[in-house]
Amino acid sequence: MPDQSSHITPQTLITPAIEAWQHYLQDQGRSPNTIKAFVSDLKILTEYFPPDTTLGSLSLTQLNNYLQWMEHERGRPCSPKTLARRITSLKSFFSWLHRYGALPSNPAEKIVQKSVRSPLPTVLSEEEIVRVLETANRHRFDEKPDARYYTLVALLLGTGIKKSECVGIHLNHIELDAPEGPLLFVRYASPQHRYKERKIRLPEDWPPAFHEYLQQYQPTDQLFPWSPRRLEYLLEDIGEEAGLDKHLSFDMCRWSCALQDYRSGMESDRIRQKLGISKIQWREVYHKLQQLATAQRPG
DSSP, X not given: OOHHHHTOOTTOBHHHHHHHHHHHHHHTTOOHHHHHHHHXXXXXXXXXXXXXXXXXXXXXXXHHHHHHIIIIISSXXXXXXHHHHHHHHHHXXXXXXXXXXXXXXXXXXXXXOOOOOOOOOOOOOHHHHHHHHHHHHHGGGSSSOOOHHHHHHHHHHHHOOOHHHHHTOBGGGEETTOTTXXXXXXXXXXXXXXXXOEEEEOOTTHHHHHHHHHHHHOOSSBSSOSOHHHXXXXXXXXXXXXXXXXXXXXHHHHHHHHXXXXXXXXXXXXXXXXXXXXXXXXXXXXXXXXXXXXXXOOO
């Protein structure tokens, strides 16, 4: 059990417990802004509960009453997005207390998380995916062959990785001779993101373009040794050449990949793991994929 919670018991008051959690978050390498937001959210507890309230005296009913007060009776605006974040902070705090033995049970476990749904993302239709890949592929056979476009676009549409993950790929993260087929290993330098690390099957037709790209550009470490903005320009160029009326982007490729996998019948948890997102995040993503599959049609 971490030092930060070793002295906390059900008889501990709220304020010292919050201070201990703040130290824990700092030790975990969380960003100063994240820590500030979490701690600020939790300090509202001390406005509602009496100063002598102990952790062990708090129940699910009391915490739900607290959230009701904070949202409607505190006298300060609380937007849906802010409320969702404060519920996350509350659940994380009590989960930590329970996980490390400071509390025998977690009173916040059954609090309903209220998510704020963002608008549906823009995706490529199946026909647009074909056009984009064909356009990128034509560059491989120009008078001055350039496999960079296809290597980038086919990678994004086949793996669904994020922009930051793409920029972070090193050559040793690619294994073309794996028994199960060519693989990409998504790695993270920061320990706090290690849970996002995973391996993803690469498209079967990707390695030939990749080899051409290596011969043409001869990267020595990073797969794409350019700035994120430069890679965005490459996507924009391909989108314009393909005649899209959409702004081809990393995010569009990611969602288009996920939608293709969803439509192909890939098991939900496999899609979630491929995207590298948590089960909580997956709830909203899955809901959006269902909506996209219904609303978006080839064309």
